[in-house]
Amino acid sequence: MDGRRRNPYELTDETPVYVISVAAQLSGLHPQTLRQYDRLGLVSPDRTAGRGRRYSARDIELLRQVQELSQTEGINLAGIKRIIELENQVAALQARVAELSSAVEGAAAAMRQREAQVHASYRRDLVPYQDVQQTSALVVWRPKKPTG
Numbered sequence: 001m002d003g004r005r006r007n008p009y010e011l012t013d014e015t016p017v018y019v020i021s022v023a024a025q026l027s028g029l030h031p032q033t034l035r036q037y038d039r040l041g042l043v044s045p046d047r048t049a050g051r052g053r054r055y056s057a058r059d060i061e062l063l064r065q066v067q068e069l070s071q072t073e074g075i076n077l078a079g080i081k082r083i084i085e086l087e088n089q090v091a092a093l094q095a096r097v098a099e100l101s102s103a104v105e106g107a108a109a110a111m112r113q114r115e116a117q118v119h120a121s122y123r124r125d126l127v128p129y130q131d132v133q134q135t136s137a138l139v140v141w142r143p144k145k146p147t148g
Contacts, residue, residue: 013061016046016054023055027063034063042066042081 011017023045024031037043038053043062045053055063062084069075069083 012056013058014056016056016059018055018060020045020053020055023053023060023063026060027067029063029067037063037066037077040077040081042077042084 018026020031020034024034027034034043034053034055038045043055043059043066045055045059048054066077066080066084069080070077075083
């Protein structure tokens with residue numbers, strides 16, 4: 001989150017608002033199928049104080065995905081559960097990679113800034129002396145004595 005407090009009445013995709021009968025209608029499934037999916041851990045809706053299920057828009061989308069995988073792809077429920085787990089794991093890893101990439105970019109920028117500061121601090125009045133003949137020669141600089 002970005003540090004701001006979220007409006008408690010703001011509806012998001014994760015807000016549990018649908019009772020099981022409405023969720024069943026929206027997903028095109030029977031309420032008993034939703035209960036079975038909950039027992040199997042395919043979709044885990046939130047619960048009210050009285051233990052009633054409340055589904056979010058994201059839950060409804062997941063129910064539709066389960067139905068699609070089951071009916072059109074012929075994948076069994078155990079396979080669907082594994083697919084959902086792997087998709088969640090991939091999403092978490094992608095978020096972590098993005099977080100680490102951001103940290104690396106920040107560290108690289110700080111390093112470039114520090115490097116620029118070091119280069120800016122170099123004395124410009126001293127320059128390396130390189131003999132044309134590439135011999136080791138010692139050059140002694142003797143400033144002129146002030147006259148006056």
